Amino acid sequence: MDWLDWLLLVARVVIVFFALLISVLLYIWFERKVIADMQTRMGPMRAGPRGLLITLADGIKLFFKEGILPTNADRPVYLIAPVLAMFPGFLAFATIPFGTSITLWGRKLEFQLVDLDIGILWVLAMTSIMVYGVVLAGWSSGSNYPLLGAVRSSAQMISYEVAMGLSLVAVLMYSGHLSFSEIVAAQDRVWNVVPMFPAFVIYLICAIAETNRPPFDLAEAETELVAGFHTEYSGITFAMFFLGEYVATVTVAAIGVTLFLGGWRGPAPDFLPWLWPLLWFLFKVTAVIYVFVLIRATLPRVRYDRLMAFGWKVLIPFGLVWILITGAIVVLPDHLDLDRGTVLTWAAIALGVTLLLSFVPTGRKTHEEATR
Amino acid sequence: MSDEGRRERTFLGDTGAVLKGMATVFKQTFRPDDTEEYPKVIAEIPERAHTGRHLLNRHENGLEKCIGCELCAFACPADAIWVEGEDNDPENPTSPGERYAKDYQINYLRCIMCGLCVEACPTRALTLTSYFEMSYTSREDAILTKEQLLEPPPELGTTPGAKEGL
Numbered sequence: 001m002d003w004l005d006w007l008l009l010v011a012r013v014v015i016v017f018f019a020l021l022i023s024v025l026l027y028i029w030f031e032r033k034v035i036a037d038m039q040t041r042m043g044p045m046r047a048g049p050r051g052l053l054i055t056l057a058d059g060i061k062l063f064f065k066e067g068i069l070p071t072n073a074d075r076p077v078y079l080i081a082p083v084l085a086m087f088p089g090f091l092a093f094a095t096i097p098f099g100t101s102i103t104l105w106g107r108k109l110e111f112q113l114v115d116l117d118i119g120i121l122w123v124l125a126m127t128s129i130m131v132y133g134v135v136l137a138g139w140s141s142g143s144n145y146p147l148l149g150a151v152r153s154s155a156q157m158i159s160y161e162v163a164m165g166l167s168l169v170a171v172l173m174y175s176g177h178l179s180f181s182e183i184v185a186a187q188d189r190v191w192n193v194v195p196m197f198p199a200f201v202i203y204l205i206c207a208i209a210e211t212n213r214p215p216f217d218l219a220e221a222e223t224e225l226v227a228g229f230h231t232e233y234s235g236i237t238f239a240m241f242f243l244g245e246y247v248a249t250v251t252v253a254a255i256g257v258t259l260f261l262g263g264w265r266g267p268a269p270d271f272l273p274w275l276w277p278l279l280w281f282l283f284k285v286t287a288v289i290y291v292f293v294l295i296r297a298t299l300p301r302v303r304y305d306r307l308m309a310f311g312w313k314v315l316i317p318f319g320l321v322w323i324l325i326t327g328a329i330v331v332l333p334d335h336l337d338l339d340r341g342t343v344l345t346w347a348a349i350a351l352g353v354t355l356l357l358s359f360v361p362t363g364r365k366t367h368e369e370a371t372r
Numbered sequence: 373m374s375d376e377g378r379r380e381r382t383f384l385g386d387t388g389a390v391l392k393g394m395a396t397v398f399k400q401t402f403r404p405d406d407t408e409e410y411p412k413v414i415a416e417i418p419e420r421a422h423t424g425r426h427l428l429n430r431h432e433n434g435l436e437k438c439i440g441c442e443l444c445a446f447a448c449p450a451d452a453i454w455v456e457g458e459d460n461d462p463e464n465p466t467s468p469g470e471r472y473a474k475d476y477q478i479n480y481l482r483c484i485m486c487g488l489c490v491e492a493c494p495t496r497a498l499t500l501t502s503y504f505e506m507s508y509t510s511r512e513d514a515i516l517t518k519e520q521l522l523e524p525p526p527e528l529g530t531t532p533g534a535k536e537g538l
Contacts, residue, residue: 038397040406298397299390355384 008109016113020093024246025055030286031293038297059239067235072142081140082233082240085133089247092126095119096254097181099264099278111264111278112181119180120168123255124161127210130248131157134212137241138229149228152218152304157210159311164206166319167199170326171259184263191262195329195344198322198351200260202315204291207252209311211245213292215299218307253288257281261288414529422500423485426478428521429497436466436522437497440473447492452482476518480506505531 029044029052036043044051069075099111116122131154138150172178174196175186183192193200209216218228230241257263261284268276302310329343336343408415417423429437440457456475466472490498503525508514 034401037401037405040400040403042405042407042409045409294394294398298394 004105005107008104008107012109012113016094017090020090020247020250021243023250024243025059026052027250027289028055028058028246030289031296034290034293035297038294062239062242063236065235067237068232070142070232073232074140074142077136077140078232079237081133081137082237082244083133084136085130086240086244086247088126088130088133089244089251092123093247093251093254095122095180096251096258097184097263098254098281100274102274110181111274115179115181118178119183120172120178120259124165124168127157127161127164127248127252130210130244131161133241133244134229137233141229141232143232145227146229146231149231153212153229156216156218156307156311157212159308160206160209160216160315163202163311163315163319164210166316166323167202167206168259170199170319170323171196173323173326173330176330180258180263184258184265187262187265191260191265193260193262195340196260196326198318199326200256202319202322203256203260204288205315207256208292208295209307211248211252213245213249214296215302216307217301218304249289249292250285253285253292254281256288257284411529417502417528421502422487422490424501424503425480425506425516425525426483426489426521427499427501427524428476428518429499430522431468435468436472437495438473438476439467439469439495439497440471440476441494443492443494444489444498447488448483449486449488450482450484452479452484453477453489454479473518476521477515478521479515480508481511481514501525503528505529507531 032054033043033051044054047053047057069078094113095116097110097112097115101108101110103109134157135150135154138146138148138153141147171183171192174192175183177183177186212218230238233241264277264281266276266280266283268280325347329340329347332338332343333340431437440455442455442457445451445453445455454475454477455473457471458474460466460470460472485500487500490500501524505528506514
């Protein structure tokens with residue numbers, strides 16, 4: 001490696017970092033505008049054209065506000081918690097391929113910061129670290145509501161991480177790789193979302209719960225917990241939580257796109273071969289985020305016991321069963337001299353029959369009716 | 373709540389309900405916005421919507437309609453009106469009749485725009501306009517004097533400060 005390689009490496013890191021920051025700015029604007037449209041409002045209109053710079057204005061405002069340090073706070077932990085909440089999102093994004101490659105100055109530059117062999121594990125590790133930010137923030141604030149919010153939130157995030165891990169396990173069993181670039185390469189014919197649709201649904205639900213977005217935003221629950229774990233935070237530290245949450249959302253959407261929706265793949269014309277995958281990736285991420293926003297605009301916040309029940313009693317068993325089925329899909333073709341397509345067809349038929357059976361009323365009381 | 377009319381809960385039924393809700397919300401996207409960009413665009417106010425500042429009216433010959441009877445002050449549930457009546461100077465009357473209002477003040481920090489004062493006024497001297505841009509920087513400024521109330525309010529959006537930040 002000579003100096004140009006080092007320079008290019010640093011440039012790529014900086015560009016990805018700022019691209020992610022800017023994408024978060026745009027995404028917050030996007031979310032506010034979309035929700036405003038759905039509520040027949042205008043949303044932010046003042047800063048910049050159509051209010052495009054509203055997040056920047058908010059950020060500047062937060063930056064200049066006073067950061068309050070509560071008397072009871074555990075100072076070092078209190079100050080490090082927002083950092084822990086912010087950076088995992090960035091770090092997880094570093095492994096995601098967001099395009100093919102471009103040749104500059106005789107060097108081939110991948111549109112991916114690091115192609116880790118353990119891509120999925122890295123992402124799971126980073127989402128786990130995100131929980132630390134929340135827990136430590138709640139605990140170190142030295143106040144009751146943040147503590148409650150942190151306990152809720154850690155329980156929720158850890159529970160849903162299990163189900164999320166299960167859905168990711170199904171994908172990596174199916175494609176046979178942990179590395180994101182290999183997983184994208186394996187989706188050249190059919191996107192994973194087709195054979196792995198149940199895993200995709202589990203992933204989407206867990207992604208929302210994992211990033212504490214409505215309807216699973218019990219950690220913050222403005223109306224119940226006064227913002228939960230970050231009640232005591234203000235100014236720049238609060239901005240870091242906010243940023244971390246939205247970076248995590250973008251990252252989680254990008255991971256979903258990479259694992260299930262074919263990553264940067266899409267039909268492209270012949271000229272500028274490096275540009276189209278990039279645009280496809282952006283488009284798909286925006287689409288997934290739009291679904292997140294639509295879910296947020298539609299569903300009310302889930303009650304806490306139902307949230308946990310849903311995670312442990314529905315998503316995790318369902319994920320386990322789906323791993324079994326995936327295992328069968330992966331292993332059976334070798335033993336029965338069938339191709340994967342045939343096995344998938346049978347699996348789909350079995351799933352359809354199961355769904356049809358679910359239409360048959362059981363006559364048993366539902367949980368709510370039994371406990372009412 | 374009775375169990376009658378409750379649909380049987382099924383997995384697909386519940387999922388369908390969620391998807392239906394999302395479709396409903398999605399459809400709202402295409403409805404025209406109900407809000408407008410207020411200081412930039414000031415929506416037209418219905419002609420007879422009297423929901424703003426008061427106006428003390430005059431007769432066509434320039435005499436004040438107010439006779440200083442204080443009925444408006446009595447009617448006011450918020451105690452926002454102060455009236456001091458006095459006998460008219462017969463040579464140079466301010467209002468037709470015996471008495472006129474020497475002092476007339478409305479405190480807009482108290483006023484709730486209920487319009488009871490307007491109903492109480494026997495001479496139609498006091499009416500409401502639809503001028504709602506009333507913001508003040510001190511308590512004293514919020515008390516409008518008789519001279520100010522005799523002037524018709526300015527156009528909406530012309531107050532200094534109304535266009536601030538545009």
